[in-house]
Amino acid sequence: MREDHTAVVDRGRYPDAVTPWERESWRAAALEWVADRLAAHGLVQDGALEVRLRPWSVLVRVPVAGRTAVWFRANPAASAFEGPLTAALARWVPGQVLRPLAVDAGRGWSLLPHGGELFRAVLDREPVAPREWEALLRQYAGMQSDLVPHAAGIERLGVPSARTAALPAVFDRLLAASHALDPDERARLAALRPRLADWCAELAAVGVPDTLDHADLHDGQLFRPEPGRFTFFDWGDAAVSHPFCSLRVTAERARDRYGPQVLPRLRDAYLEPWTGPGRTAAQLRRAAALAWRLSALGRAASWGRMFPGPAGARPGAVQSAQWLLELLAEPPFGSG
Structure with a gap:
């Protein structure tokens, strides 16, 4: 060129x-x-x-x-x-x-190719009701469901595997590798480990299969070619994990724009494609709360995917540690 x-x-x-x-x-x-x-x-x-x-x-x-x-x-x-x-x-x-x-x-x-107008640009240009966010979450959840049969194929492409049953091991690896935590923070996280293992077991027992988790699905990672329709991109933080881990970033951006009262509506819109025999609304809402918390592991891991700095040093250690500490925070809509 x-x-x-x-x-x-x-x-x-x-x-x-x-x-x-x-x-x-x-x-x-x-x-x-x-x-x-x-x-x-x-x-x-x-x-x-x-x-x-x-x-x-x-x-x-x-x-x-x-x-x-x-x-x-x-x-x-x-x-x-x-x-x-x-x-x-x-x-x-x-x-x-x-x-x-x-x-x-x-x-x-x-x-x-050019994907059209970013959803963020639409939000900056005109009033957008929360129902548009509900539509994007329904569409995204439906896509995740369609990708369940391809989970192993996705892993073969090199996408990190962070399946629900393996999340305690992911936590162990991230905690051991983190050098940005002070001793008190490290001790608090280490003490959380038994509860984290219980959360993972409870989440797996709901029976929603692991699939593709975007892990950073915000309004700058979406094109909106027309109202109520979206195109998803920027998969560099993705993993094969529990699908509900994807809800957090999107819902937090909507909460920042409309206030916390929108969270239950967004959660329920996201959960609609996952309803089915043997899964009650209460079980799915509880699963969403567990996954909200556990999604911090995927965000912490993604900060390790950087270009190496001088002498091979990798940036992102502070951000990764901050996300690990998010495991200590209660989900904003309670336990379901």
Whole structure:
């Protein structure tokens, strides 16, 4: 790809983040790959690149002649599964996710089409009632249910396995690896371990199978092509785990916008696709409360999926520890 186009670089709140974009050889190889993949689709770059650098990804908006821009994304090794996962989801649940234009699984690269307007942009532009959030949660839960038969296949793509029965072991690993907890915090978390094991056993006993957990499904990770319809993307934090762990981030964003009174409605909208024989509303609500708490493990783990810093150091230790401490907090809608 010609480098005569100006690149505008955005580092957000991470001015010191170390990414491979800083390496000229990597940058040249990535842009050449983009040019080749565009050419395979009969496309050519036309305009300045917009580069968004974060500790967990390199994202480049590539203007294209005669059509909407496309997006190049590079993931760290720990989330290099995102491109292959996105491609697989486009086959398994078409219309629910973006269909990549190209994927290089070995290098963690993907080229994605424009997905439309972000839900966040819609929220900033016009009044949106809570029922729109209920619709997105119903759609997302339905997609998770459709993906249950593919859980093992998702794991084979390299997506981390954090199945409900294994969450106590995930907790043990995260606690042992954390160096940002003070002694009192570590002791409080260690004392929680027996209760955590009981929560996992109780959650598994409800009988809702493990499937894909996005783990960070907020209004900036959703396109809204039309009212009541959404396209899901950005799977770098995903895991195969209890599906209800996905509810937390979405519901918290809605709570911040509308107040805590919306939480029971959002929870119940999310749970609708999971109703069925042998599962009472009370059981599902209790399961949602347990998963809300346990979802902190997935968020803590995701902060380990960063580009290595100097001498191999990985950022995100403080954020991971903060999420582990969330295990000590009661769910906002009680036990169900």
